Amino acid sequence: MQTSDHKRTVAHSVGGSGRAVLLTLAATIVAIVVVAGIYAQASPRSDETAFTLSGGYPIDVPGGVGAGDTGPGARSAYDVFSWQSFIALNSPTDGGMPGENGDNETLWSTWMEDFQVLVSDGQTPAPWGAPLRLPTACKTLTDGDGITRILTHASKVDGVVGLFDQAQAGPLIDQNGSYVRYEILINEPMYTYIRDNRLYNQAGLNAFGQIDFPSGSLDTSTVGAIMVKAAWKVMGAGDDPSRFHVSRAHVFNQQANTCAVETLGLVGFHISTKTVSAPQWIWSTFEHQGNAPDADAPGTGAHYSFFDPQCATKRPGPDCAPNALPPTPWNPQLPNQKPVQVERVTRIDATTAALNTKFQQLLRGVNAHSVWANYMLVGTQFPQLPDDPTDPQGRPFPQYLANTTIETFLQGRVPTVSSNCIGCHNRATATTSAKFSDFTYILSRVTAKY
Amino acid sequence: MAASPQYDVVIVGAGIAGAIMAKELAGKGARVLILESGPRDREDRKSFHDSYLTAMAKLPNSPYPPYWHGNDPKHEPNKEAVPRPMTAMTFAWPGLEEFKKWNGSQAKFDAFNKQSYLTYTATTELPFLSTYERLAGGTTWHWLGTALRFTESDFRMRSKYGQLVDWPITLPELYDDYASAEEMIGVSADVGDQRALEPYLGAQFPEGYEYPMKRIPMSVSDNLLGDTIKGLQFDRQDLEMTCTPQGRNSEYRDGRPACQGNSSCIPICPIQAKYDATVTLRDAESTNLVTTLTKAVVTDLEVGPNGLITGVNFLQYSGDVGNYQAQRKTASGKIVILAAHAVETVKILLMSNGRRGIANASGQLGCNLMDHLCYLGYGLSNQQGFPYRGPRSGSGIESLRDGPFRKRRSAWRVDVGNVGWQWADDDPTRSTHDFISGENKSCLNPGQEKLFGKALAERLNMANTRMLRLCYLVEQEPQQSNRITLSKNLFDGLRLPRPEINYSVTGSEYTLRGIVAAQQATDLIFDKIGANRHFPDHRQNYSHFINDSGYPGIEFTMDGKNYKVNLYGAGHIAGTYRMGFTGHDSVVDSNSRCWEHKNLYLLGSGTFPTITTGNPTLTIAALTFRASRSVLNDLQHL
Amino acid sequence: MTIEPPSDFFDMSSILTGFTVRTLRLAQQDADFYGVFDDVYGGAWLKDLMGFYVARVQAGSAPEDIGKAILADASPVAETARALMVFWYLGQIAPHDDSRDLRIPSANHYAQALVWRAIQAHPTGVSTLRFGYWAIPPAPFDDYL
Structure with a gap:
């Protein structure tokens, strides 16, 4: 746990010590602004000359994009924003560029886990940067020294609901029969807002007015609330850990009260950023390239983490139906779990795919074997009409967006039920009065009364 | 696995009654097998919602399989493995003036029956107006969510008003079970709103009661x-x-x-956001003591010499319309529970004993079919x-x-x-x-x-x-003549007889x-x-x-x-295996146990002696909690 | 592959439906009203309707007059225009040759159908609002147009 403390301290101070723009591979350098200990970056621009690799946070897309009378749905500026966020958040905790010295501990891994604000009655969340407390079942593990990551979204911990289940669906089981685990973390502005306003218990939530997390503002050059949701798979047979961002972590199952140390590979990554132009937040989602093929072009020879090209031959029957919920009961400890046959239902947009190639090249320019170059942006959802009085969702674009490892079962194009980031999070509430919780389900899961 | 004798209890039907029963029993360590005739949703309701949104007629059955639009011979009820009544099937029922012209013509009824899962005798004056679903989760997929308690008088119509019949149970006896049902379903209400009705409806809640949600x-x-x-x-x-x-x-x-x-x-x-029984079904299964077999259509029950049910015969089918493969299997448990709905449960009992029927000494089985x-x-x-x-x-x-x-x-x-x-x-x-x-x-x-x-x-x-x-x-009076029997010449896709209904108002x-x-x-x-x-x-x-x-x-x-x-249907199908005070005039006792077969329970609104003035689901759930205690008690002694 | 409709299509649809071009564009973004109408309705009917419309625009007619001309009893394009209006309003469309074969081509066409906006509501099954919204009146009518 010393390590954890140390890293958090480092991460904190890095913010103040000037992480410079390390590499600028494109013609134009985007300004990096130093504010309040956090590097902030001015507007991402969609013209191609502006691409740059930097560790600074993008703050917002100026003026949004809007749906004028001529052409709603321009996505490029938000996609650039997403990539800049990805690079900033995955930068090493001790400075430098992602992948510069091989795989690295990431800046976001030093943020606070959702369950750190989901305290018990009478408790206050620890100060920003405080280390995690290990469940008892994990403390006895001798090979766990120095591990700072605990994946509790395998089960309920202190009222944390989420299990290994995906939001309002079921578990994703990989080709080796292992359950994918999820982790939710929030940045300091968001954590502080919850802590300072006592939104970690029902009394505080009820006493508080409208929940309105800080928004990233270009005017004041401040970074707003950011949430991250990561999907991890156990590195097992057939997996090549050198192609993943990996982390060793305690994987805890509360049902059985067991804990194990596993090497996990990052397969999916959401970044949700609240900004002035996007009060409904900006929803960026990334995936490992080896997750699953497109539905209309199923791969043949390649090894996928969540797809078996020979499934139909090996296991004829309903098991190979794409993106089908696994048979119940859902319990990671049961033997002989059947993998979910995952396909990407909606192809990545062509302009987004082209942008992916560019940023992956930039990352390979840092390190030819960079694990980060194996990740791709699936898309960015943003509100086109954030102030539409008829639609609190602000007319999101694209209408549907799904990560095959986080919204596996919700892919598709059916209104209300298919994965729509803003659409789903617009339903997030807190308290027994269903107060709107500003697009986060973390506050929905607050159980402490006082 | 299917025919394993390792189960304490076999439950037929994965709707709200079956799921609650399974959860209650498994929670106390019993091993449970659920046989569900229909399929299970593995697409997380996406395709159901898609079917609903693209349906021209947005009817209670629209989202769910099997699909029927009234004009496709391939999906007629004699082709489907698990057909069920659908609103679209009554579209062919004539307007009143035209119906008068039918004048009881068998040929007209035959033509109608061809396209309707529920078939009718020529003495019928009205089609049965309600529908249900056959899939895991049951009809709670399309229930409205109304969760009213019945009133004290609802249980005592004969003694209080000289009309209808009394239930062998009173409202205060159900208070705790209503509370359990409201907790499991997750009912949102203000008890003060409900208490304000006391001048009209009498007390419905014990002192200090609060609903689970505002x-x-x-x-x-x-x-x-x-x-x-x-x-x-x-x-x-x-x-x-x-x-x-x-x-x-x-x-x-x-x-x-x-x-x-x-x-x-x-x-x-x-x-x-609306409760459906898939929630409870998953909870039950998470105990690892409950196994659910879908596409398992029960054909009949075997009865031993002492009247105990010794086996549950079922067809496990696969394939699609026109090309089903079905395997005959038998499951057994110490106790058998039919929770297959007011129509299907009757069918199973009538198909047993070589289609001579069981559990019917009272002659009430299949009678008193009611709806709101x-x-x-x-x-x-x-x-x-x-x-x-x-x-x-x-x-x-x-x-x-x-x-x-x-x-x-x-x-x-x-x-x-x-x-x-x-x-x-x-x-x-x-x-x-x-x-x-x-x-x-x-x-x-x-x-x-x-x-x-x-x-x-x-x-x-x-x-x-x-x-x-x-x-x-409108509360419908129970009438003996409103009755379900088995059709002698109309079948479903697995060659099981379809229900035949005689129905008048x-x-x-x-x-x-x-x-x-x-x-x-x-x-x-x-x-x-x-x-x-x-x-x-x-x-x-x-x-x-x-x-x-x-x-x-x-x-x-x-x-x-x-x-x-x-007239329109409310989807509240009741009365067909009523509970009562004695085995002479009812099918089950106040614990939903068959008078004649001591290890057989029948759940659902089929047990309601009267349809009352409240929507039935909450009371179905409450009566299931009540029955579960009786089942657990029986398990100790069997 | 969805083809971006010409702006005339939106301008004409705006006259027929009473909704702004912006609202129509957003609906088209989620559900292809233009291409699917052409496919399902068949023939050159949409082309003829557009031609009729463009000629009136070029002749300098006022929008309201163009609407009346399109829908006049003797108009050769009135039937097509009404089919298009039904499609925009309800998401329902039938082939020109078989008007009884009315269908909803996709869930998104139903979800974007304009009638729900006309009545300040949302399609049943597709609410984008939040818990309890129904306890207060909706935004003003004009905001929905």
């Missing part, structure tokens, strides 16, 4: 109507609007969100209530559910709709076609105007934002008087609303008799006056 706010239109009917009296009782206890979340609860007002509770809640007969009253308000916003129904008029009038007429509650005339008239679709094409099917366009541009939008707005629809759920003056009262109360309410301000040449009350096919109707004379009314 009430769901009433809609703009509910509040407007509530104000409108203030001060009105009918049968010497006040008309009062009450926020309905609803099985929909009013807060984030156990991973499911608060209601978002999608207004499609029937037939599907896209976000599962729905009378729809609809019209316009003078104020904008903005329907089509919020839960499909969130309020009702409950103050007339009980009263001295029950000595002579059946009672009702009024479900106040939040979706304009959608049920009655398929709006806003119908009025849109009317104002674009110059027709008048909605009765809103007598001038046959053809509009476009903003004028079109404004006119649709003027009509649709003022629509009111009242659904009277006009034989019960008690029921008819309730329908007349519903019509009178509608007039009273629209009289209060007054002259139609926005469509000055219209009447305010648009309810009228429709003589078209697909609108089953009845005709009768009451107190010298002639009535023609259309």
Whole structure:
């Protein structure tokens, strides 16, 4: 746990010590602004000359994009924003560029886990940067020294609901029969807002007015609330850990009260950023390239983490139906779990795919074997009409967006039920009065009364 | 695995009763096998919702398989493995005048029966109007969510009013089980709202009771109507609007969100804010003691020499329409529980013992088929209530559910709709076609105007934002002659006999008087609303008799006056294996256990001796909790 | 592959439906009204309707007059225009040759149908609002156009 403390301290101070723009591979350098200990970056621009690799946070897309009378749905500026966020958040905790010295501990891994604000009655969340407390079942593990990551979204911990289940669906089981685990973390502005306003218990939530997390503002050059949701798979047979961002972590199952140390590979990554132009937040989602093929072009020879090209031959029957919920009961400890046959239902947009190639090249320019170059942006959802009085969702674009490892079962194009980031999070509430919780389900899961 | 003898209990049916029973038993360590005739959703309701959204007719069955649109021979009920009654099947039922011309013609009935899962004898005057689902989760997929307790009088109709029959159980005996049911379903309500009805309905809650969640706010239109009917009296009782206890979340609860007002509770809640039995089924399975087999259609029960059920025979099928493969299997357990719905449970019992039937010493099995007969009253308000916003129904008029009038007429509650005339008239679709094409099917366009541009939008707005629809759920008298038997010559795709129904309403003056009262109360309410301000040449009350096919109707004379009314189903199918005080006049005892077969339980609204004035699901759940204690007790001694 | 509709299509649809071009564009973004109408309705009907419209625009007619001309009893394009209006309003469309074969081509066409906006509501099954919204009146009518 010393390590954890140390890293958090480092991460904190890095913010103040000037992480410079390390590499600028494109013609134009985007300004990096130093504010309040956090590097902030001015507007991402969609013209191609502006691409740059930097560790600074993008703050917002100026003026949004809007749906004028001529052409709603321009996505490029938000996609650039997403990539800049990805690079900033995955930068090493001790400075430098992602992948510069091989795989690295990431800046976001030093943020606070959702369950750190989901305290018990009478408790206050620890100060920003405080280390995690290990469940008892994990403390006895001798090979766990120095591990700072605990994946509790395998089960309920202190009222944390989420299990290994995906939001309002079921578990994703990989080709080796292992359950994918999820982790939710929030940045300091968001954590502080919850802590300072006592939104970690029902009394505080009820006493508080409208929940309105800080928004990233270009005017004041401040970074707003950011949430991250990561999907991890156990590195097992057939997996090549050198192609993943990996982390060793305690994987805890509360049902059985067991804990194990596993090497996990990052397969999916959401970044949700609240900004002035996007009060409904900006929803960026990334995936490992080896997750699953497109539905209309199923791969043949390649090894996928969540797809078996020979499934139909090996296991004829309903098991190979794409993106089908696994048979119940859902319990990671049961033997002989059947993998979910995952396909990407909606192809990545062509302009987004082209942008992916560019940023992956930039990352390979840092390190030819960079694990980060194996990740791709699936898309960015943003509100086109954030102030539409008829639609609190602000007319999101694209209408549907799904990560095959986080919204596996919700892919598709059916209104209300298919994965729509803003659409789903617009339903997030807190308290027994269903107060709107500003697009986060973390506050929905607050159980402490006082 | 399928035919393993390792189970303590075999449950037939994965709906709300089966799921709650499984969870309660497994929670106490019992090993349970569930046999479900239908499939299970593995697409997380996406394809169901897609089917709903793209359906031209948005009916209770629209989202769910098997699909039937009334014109596809490939999907006729004799081809499907697990067909079930569908509203679309009654579209072929003629209007009243045409039906009179049938004059009991067997050929006409035969033609109708071909396309209908429920088949009819020529003595029938009305098709059975309600439907159910056959898939894991059962009919809670398309239930509305209304979670009312029954009233004290509902259980004591014979002793209190000299009508119908008493239940072998009283309301206070069910208090705890109602509380368990409300907790499991997750009911949102304010107990104070409900207690305010005590002057009319008597006590329904023990001291200190609180619902699991706060009430769901009433809609703009509910509040407007509530104000409108203030001060009105009918049968010497006040008309009062009450926020309905609803099985929909009013807060984030156990991973499911608060209601978002999608207004499609029937037939599907896209976000599962409305409870359905798949929630409990998963909970039951998470104990690792419950195994669910789907596409397992029970054909009959085996009975041992001492009357105990020794085996449950079923067909496990795979494949598609026209190409099914079915395997015969047998499951056994110490106790067998049929929770297959009021129609299917009867079928299984009648198919047993070489199709001579079991559990029927009383002669009541399959009899007393009941529903809430729905009378729809609809019209316009003078104020904008903005329907089509919020839960499909969130309020009702409950103050007339009980009263001295029950000595002579059946009672009702009024479900106040939040979706304009959608049920009655398929709006806003119908009025849109009317104002674009110059027709008048909605009765809103007598001038046959053809509009476009903003004028079109404004006119649709003027009509649709003022629509009111009242659904009277009329308590139907149980009648022996309303009966399910097995068809001798009509089968389903697995060659199992389809149900044959004999069904009539006009034989019960008690029921008819309730329908007349519903019509009178509608007039009273629209009289209060007054002259139609926005469509000055219209009447305010648009309810009228429709003589078209697909609108089953009845005709009768009451107190010298002639009535023609259309009736609709509430989906509340009850009475077919009633509980009672003795085995001579009922099928099960007050614990839902068969009088004749001591290890056989029958769950669901089939056990209801009367349909009462409340929607049945909550009471189905409560009676299941009650039965589960009896089952656990029996397991100790068997 | 969805083809971006010409702006005339939106301008004409705006006259027929009473909704703004912006609202129509957003609906088209989620559900292809233009291409699917052409496919299902068949023939050259949409082309003829557009041609009729463009000629009137070029002749300098006022929008309201163009609407009346399109929908006049003797108009050769009135039937097509009404079919298009039904499609925009309800998401329902039938082939020109078989008007009884009315269908909803996709869930998104139903979800984007304009009638729900005309009545200040949302399609049943597709609410984008939040818990309890139904307890207060909706935004003003004009905001929905």
